[in-house]
Amino acid sequence: MSRVVLVTGVSRDLGRRFARTLALDPTVSRVIGVDVTPPRGDFGDVSFVRADIRNPVIAKVIAKEDVDTVVHMSVISTPSGAGGRNSMKELNVIGTMQLLAACQRAESVSRLVVKSTTTVYGASNRDPAMFTEDMEPRRPPRAGYAKDVAEIEGYVRGFARRRPDVGVTMLRCANVIGPHVSSPMTSYFRSPVVPTVLGYDARLQFLHERDLFSALSHAVTEDVAGTYNVAGDGILMLSQAVRRLQRPTVPLPGLALGRLSSTLRSTGIADLSPELLGMLTYGRGVDTTRMREGLGFTPEFSTAEAFADFAALMPSGPRRSERVLAGLGRVFPVPDPDPVGPRAVPALGSDRG
């Protein structure tokens, strides 16, 4: 069965590139991109329809084009990208409501894929190490992006109840990272001096942009309904990530960093949202067992590999200490059997048995 897929939010880079990738899929006959502003850059085989999802006109597009699959990617995480927090909230929440209302009326729609985010789990000191899909955030989000996403997920669940014949797939994606991604997280790592929260070291998980596209395509083409966490394997500590980038860091006390971030936000220099700050303080990990077993998807990049791919295109720092240590390492080459390294531990354990 060939599909007609409607993709929302194609004016932004990730949406545009996903639509382009999806158009290359042989099982997909037609891809329609919808947004308020036309996309900039190569759009490939995708036909663009200029429509606002906050407007009932979207229902006409769905009916006219006989769309059977809707991919909702128009969830904005930064107020600066939408022209203020109010407009961002309207676009996120009202847009989703209108889109879902249109889908509910359209008989042709048989599948809905929503790109959600692991931000819905929040970040706090009372979090379990790894969130599974059934867990709730320990502190319900009160404002901002996290609240928007929580509301969107609520509407999507309501839609799934009202239209049980539609397969609804919700992908809670970890922070998407890659050489071309511009998000609050990537711009944080791209800043010349990386501010960190003094005394905390967050656990981070990343999803490579290519893995995001393949996960969404997988959800479009395969029959897999449900909610899934999508993230690369493994964990990277924030301190470790910054060391891999060789960026200088400024550890600031949490309160000072909060104040700095609101100053930076109001001056428009950087967008360190409270959710991102919470994430950089307490970190977050999500369990991806269901992604492997239920969704049947395996990311190509692990967290560390995705980050390495992101870091590869960034100008590297002076790396002085690394060079000194490398020089010393040539003077004293490491002999092969490692007596004190990590490998010694299982040996220790087996010794006593």
Place this chain on the structure above:
Amino acid sequence: MGDAEIIPIGTRGRPGRGTGTAPSSAARGLAGGAGGEPRPVRRKADAARRADAATGPVDEAPGAADPALEPVVQPAAEPADESLVEPSGTETPAATLPEGESPRPAVTARERHPHAGIPAADLLAAFQHASRELFGEQWEAQLAHFLAFLRRRVTGDYAVDEYGFDQEVTQRFFMAALRPIAEKWFRIEVRGIENIPAEGGALVVSNHSGTLPIDGLMTMVSIHDRAGRFLRPLGADLVFRMPVVSSLARKSGATLACSEDAERMLRGGELVGVWPEGFKGIGKPYSQRYKLQRFGRGGFVSAALRTGVPIVPLSVVGAEEIYPLIGNIPSLARLLGVPYLPITPLFPLLGPLGLVPLPSKWLLEFGEPIRTDEFDAGAADDPMLVFDVTDQVRETIQQTLYTLLMERESVFR
């Protein structure tokens, strides 16, 4: 003057110890090792004098022995010879000095460069010796490993598990820092370490005491050193709220004490440590020492029942006495957001010095494991069974505590 008795200080005026008649041996040693210049001069002079005594003609022997060097050194050597070997000589050598310098001892501070006495070989030897002291006999390999480790740390090229546990840094730093405290300060004696399974998940349940969770740290290092496994402690959410403490806790393998994490770790085959008394146990006054508090809601038992891992009861004696809690400042504690603000006999009184724990003698006894894999599947949801097992664990620990207390000679011995 006549009847004044002269009492020589020190060695009763034995010759050669600086009594005035001759330079002391130490001084002679100094003169001998005073760098490049005086040494050849005196040797040359000696040689010249010996030649003088033996053969007579002065100009023959030096010329034959060292034709290249002798003409240069000879004029300087002559006066030095006179002033050094025969201090009682006449004034004439000074008058015959070629440059008109006044005669002076061969050794002066001016001639010694600060680093002249330490040749590069000595420095290298000292470095090797220090390395050997620090890293043992295989210091070169050890140093190489240390450098490789340092490089991995600087470039971030190491792995942590999903809880943020950094095995390398735990092993190299945290354990190394805690080991002397455990062995030298608290002189920890461990019993029943064979009750810790060599592999697979297990839950170590311990009493909690001591105002600060030092007992948890000591249990971690004792298990690591004697059983060769890492204990993964479950900490209160306060631990993960406090800066510095939170990142250290995650790095050393701790995670939040919640059923999700406990079960996840136990399923992953980790050795998990819990202190079910929590703040009630650690912050109890000194008068209630070794009286176990309520064991929470028995959440640890449900976790063990769900995962079917054995429960290893651990009784710690000695931790109660490290900071005897005699008072509390509840209002200030509430202000700071901590469960209690302790007053110990030393703490606010001596300031930071009061944070040094008293060196009590510690006994750790691991009891026989309590198996949980023989219960039915729904056992974890049976509150009565959970309470029963909780009480069993609690009673075991309490009885062992009493036995250990009877055995202990005194708090500090």
